Structure formats: structure tokens, C-alpha cells
Amino acid sequence: xxxxxxxxxxxxxxxxxxxxTADGLFxxxxxxxxxxxxxxxxxxxxxxxxxxxxxxxxxxxxAIVAGLGPGPFTGLRVGLATAASMGQALDIPTYGVCSLDAxxxxxxxxxxxxxTDARRREVYFGTYAxxxxxxxxxxxxxAEVAGIVAAASGNDVATASGSDAAAVTGNDQEAGxxxxxxxxxxxxxxxxxKYGDVFGLPVEEHLxxxxxxxxxxxxxxxxxxxxxxEILTPLYLRRPDAVEPTARKPVLT
Amino acid sequence: MPDEPLVLGIETSCDxxxxxxxxxxxxxxxxxxxxxxxxxxxxxxxxxxxxxxxxEALVPTMKRALDDAGVTLADxxxxxxxxxxxxxxxLLVGVAAAKGWALAAEKPIYGVNHLxxxxxxxxxxxxxLPEPAVAMLVSxxxxxxxxxxxxxxxxxxxxxxxxxxAGEAFDKVARLLGxxxxxxPIIDRSAREGDPRSIAFxxxxxxxxxxxxxRFDFSFSGLKTAVARWVEARERAGEPVPVADVSAxxxxxxxxxxxxxxxxxxxxxxxxxLVIGGGVAANSRLRVLAEERAAKHGIRVRVPRPAxxxxxxxxxxxxxxxLVAAGVAPSRLDLPADSAMGLTAVSVxx
Ligand SMILES: [Zn+2]
Numbered sequence: 049x050x051x052x053x054x055x056x057x058x059x060x061x062x063x064x065x066x067x068x069t070a071d072g073l074f075x076x077x078x079x080x081x082x083x084x085x086x087x088x089x090x091x092x093x094x095x096x097x098x099x100x101x102x103x104x105x106x107x108x109x110x111a112i113v114a115g116l117g118p119g120p121f122t123g124l125r126v127g128l129a130t131a132a133s134m135g136q137a138l139d140i141p142t143y144g145v146c147s148l149d150a151x152x153x154x155x156x157x158x159x160x161x162x163x164t165d166a167r168r169r170e171v172y173f174g175t176y177a178x179x180x181x182x183x184x185x186x187x188x189x190x191a192e193v194a195g196i197v198a199a200a201s202g203n204d205v206a207t208a209s210g211s212d213a214a215a216v217t218g219n220d221q222e223a224g225x226x227x228x229x230x231x232x233x234x235x236x237x238x239x240x241x242k243y244g245d246v247f248g249l250p251v252e253e254h255l256x257x258x259x260x261x262x263x264x265x266x267x268x269x270x271x272x273x274x275x276x277x278e279i280l281t282p283l284y285l286r287r288p289d290a291v292e293p294t295a296r297k298p299v300l301t
Numbered sequence: 302m303p304d305e306p307l308v309l310g311i312e313t314s315c316d317x318x319x320x321x322x323x324x325x326x327x328x329x330x331x332x333x334x335x336x337x338x339x340x341x342x343x344x345x346x347x348x349x350x351x352x353x354x355x356x357e358a359l360v361p362t363m364k365r366a367l368d369d370a371g372v373t374l375a376d377x378x379x380x381x382x383x384x385x386x387x388x389x390x391x392l393l394v395g396v397a398a399a400k401g402w403a404l405a406a407e408k409p410i411y412g413v414n415h416l417x418x419x420x421x422x423x424x425x426x427x428x429x430l431p432e433p434a435v436a437m438l439v440s441x442x443x444x445x446x447x448x449x450x451x452x453x454x455x456x457x458x459x460x461x462x463x464x465x466x467a468g469e470a471f472d473k474v475a476r477l478l479g480x481x482x483x484x485x486p487i488i489d490r491s492a493r494e495g496d497p498r499s500i501a502f503x504x505x506x507x508x509x510x511x512x513x514x515x516r517f518d519f520s521f522s523g524l525k526t527a528v529a530r531w532v533e534a535r536e537r538a539g540e541p542v543p544v545a546d547v548s549a550x551x552x553x554x555x556x557x558x559x560x561x562x563x564x565x566x567x568x569x570x571x572x573x574x575l576v577i578g579g580g581v582a583a584n585s586r587l588r589v590l591a592e593e594r595a596a597k598h599g600i601r602v603r604v605p606r607p608a609x610x611x612x613x614x615x616x617x618x619x620x621x622x623x624l625v626a627a628g629v630a631p632s633r634l635d636l637p638a639d640s641a642m643g644l645t646a647v648s649v650x651x
Contacts, residue, residue: 088393092400092634106405121349122390125356126397132360133401137374282356288349292342299529300537 053260056127057119064260115147141277152176163239310618313395314387321615381621384412385642409631412649422616440579441468460517495545497553
């Protein structure tokens, strides 16, 4: 079963073809362009290119898997609108996967923080153990991530370093006396790279964007089972910025 | 390509998700989903809210359009999509979906200009457009005068608003009169009970000094402020605000300027056909005044029915059909959504 994977939840526009068999998964080809403002222009040519690379036509696809984010909305919607319209045109199912999960899955064994850039000096993040999500997805300022993870785990062992340590080192990640080191051992995702100094964790610099094969791996059971097609709803995590008008401002002075 | 191409058009430049299907110049389907109600409490279109709504609405709207037309995507000869101008995020959703449909169904795609599409839609109702013609497009998002030499090749902008769009002025005045959103139809209704000559509101960019630089441009910001000042002065004096008179006088000021400049544009360019499009074209006073003034100069006014004046997919399909019939090359899959798209080309060159 030939599956198309799309992800536009990060500055990368990714299109990949993955062959799913009864007991395995083989990456056929992948194209990626990293440009936070160009998803709308890059993604469709990439899809055409991966199809051409593999010598197949759109009608040869069995399913489409798309990264639902979280991610900056404008780019994120490009991938989902493209996946949804292709699925409709080809009459094949579409499946959604949390984009952070694809990074978490690709990060493999161990305890990992996945963080992507949410702009406005915030990150989208989640924590993972052996590829499976433990916490998230959430959006927060990098310096607040440790506290949120600690609170969610109902465990405050990591406060051991205490406020004195924070005062002495002045490190952001110790604001509030909480370190991420008690919960995860390393970090991945372009947000982890950008705010590496805040998180104070080793960063896997080779794993910055959701890989197509990992998206498909997460949806593999649904694909094999021929599960019903899913409506691709973005993981927005933030409400639209919109304020209701207040009382009219006077124009007479 | 057949003489009567089957073309699908996708429109998402503002708050309407539209998908239309035409065969040649015959309208087969015009499916529409609107997020207007979600914007009402904000008194104007909120771009992020519109973009979210487009993403949700596109696939169901496409299904409806295909069902209404009794065709499948495989039958379609080409797909046209609004590339701009409009709200950047909203445009991008439609363009991405259009690319998905075009890619999957292996169809040519045309990224087209929204303003040119507003002109093209009139041919679905009134047949081929005599060229050259003048088009006046007035809505919440744009207010433009265009000289249409060849709808498939290029359109010459004569003028546009330098501040608020005409429809935006209707929205803002309706809000300050406490009438609701969208303002156009509400003011139109309220104005019927009022006297359009009761208050002398200013006519922007009509002074002799404006003729050189802004002969065919519009300005509605000063008018909006004048209305606000007038209403506020009344309130401060403790007098009731005559809502119907304010509505009628404001509407008269807008329609007076729009029609005077449109007729001037026709006469200056030796054109005898005026096409009016955009949501404000549905304004009853605008239609009457335009007809009246045009008749005096032997100019014919063409206004599509209201459902085709506001943003819709049929207009995009109509323009796409013209482009296909004229043998214009399709755009490429990297065609951008261009919020400030100009009119040098009616479609994104391939
Ligand atoms: Zn419009």
C-alpha cells in the first residue's frame, strides 16, 4: 500500500511516499524544503516530485497521512487543505497524526522533549518515552516548559535544585527551581534547537522536522485496517486573536 | 480543449468559501459556505476565523458543487482558484486545496485575479462583455475602477480607494449607529425610511484639486469620521439620532461619488458599458443612481444578480473558462497566494 505523508507544521514542507506492507514499512522517497513562509508554494511541487521520483501516479495512492500540528496556523493549513482535497479527489482515506508525535517516534528509545517553534517566543511541546507521548501537546514560553511538565507529572522531585541554584546560575530553565533534566534526557525538534540554552538539554540536531515515515508509522494500524477516513482538524492549541469591539471612541475633542 | 470547457472555480479570498462550476458561459453549480455569522460580533471579518472556516468548509462545499452540477472531478477540464488579492491566510487555504484537487485529478490549474473574476461573472448572466468596458468593483474588501480591454489578457486599473473600501464604510457606519453587521443590507434598509438630503456629508476626493492625482480614486474614511462626528454631536446635545436620515444621507454620499466617478471613467475612455460588481453592487440606491446617470450619457449598466455580485466560486470558474477558451497557459503548481496581486496579468503566468 503506497501512502503519501505530508507535514507543514514546522518551517519544513515535507512530502514523502511510504510503502506499508502487512508487517513492515519502507520509505520510498521524501522531499523537504525548509522555508517558514513558503509552504503554499513548495508543498504541491514536492508532492508531484515524489510521485515522479517513484514513477507512480496519484491514483496509485492508498491513503494519505497528514501532520495535524500543532504548528503556525497558516503553514499548517496548507498541508491539511492539500491532504484533504487530494483524499477527496482520489476517494482514499486521510488520517491525521500529531506532528510532535512523529518527532517523538523518530527520536526512538529514551525520554525526550520534543519542541517546535510556536513563534511569539513560545514553543509547542510534548514529552515522550520510547517514542510514545507522555505529556502534551501544549504551547508555552520555553522557560515555563519545565514547570508545566513537572506539574503534569504530579511530581516535584525536580525542585531539588532549589531557588538558590536558580539565583546563582541565573539559568532560565531553573526559574521556579524546576529543571527539565528530572523528566527527560534530551530534546529534539527545531524549537529545542532554538531554545536549547533555556531547556538545558542535549539537542538531537539531526531531528528537527517531522519525518514522513514516522507519520505513516503512527498511522500504520489504521492504514492496514482500512479505518474510516478522518476529517483533518488542526491542533490549534490557541484561539484566534480577535477582540470584540468595545464602546465607540469619541471623535469630537 | 473543448469550445465549452468545464471549469471549476474556487474562491476563499475573504469570508466566503465558494466553489462554482461552469460549462462555457453556463453556470452549473455555485456552492457557498459563509463564515459571516462568526465575524458579526467582531464588527468585521477576522482573518484567522475566516481561514479556519475555509479549511472546514472546502471539502463539503466541493462535494455539494459536484453534486449540484452532476459532474465528477474527472470530467473537469481545468481548475481555477483565486490567487489574490485578498486575506493572505484565507487565500492560502483555497490555493492549497485547489492544488490538491488539481494534482490528484491531474488537471491544469489557473491562479486568477479576484477582481477580474468579479467582472467575468457578469458574462454568465448577460453574455459576452463588449470590450473595452469599465468595471466598478465595490465590496467590503475593495473599491476599484478598471478599464477592461481584454478580460483574458490584462485589465487596467483606473483608480481605487486610498483608505477604506466602500463596504467597510457601510460596516463602520452601521456599527456606530448600532445596527449590526454586515452593514450594507442594513443601511440600505434603514435608508429607505430616511431623507438622503437631510444631512450634507462630504464627498471624498471630488474637489477640483483632487482631479489631477485622484480623479478615479475613492476615499471613504473622511465620510465615516464625518458621520461619527455628526452622530456624536447629536448625542452630546442630548438629542435623538435620526438613524434613517443618517443612513440615507451616508448612503447617498457613497453612491453619489461611486456613480459620478464610474460615469466619468466611461466617458473619459469612450466606453459605453459599465459593469458593477462586489457586494455593494447589491445596494438598491447604487443601482438606481447608476442607471439614471448612465442613461443620460447612453451608457449601458450591467449588474449581475446579487448572489453573483458577492464573492463566490462561479466568478472564478467564469474567468477560468474565458482563460481556457482563449488558450491561455495554465499556472504552475508553485503558484502563490498573493494578497496584493496586481492586474498586469489576469492569471498567474505558467
Ligand atoms: Zn470580492
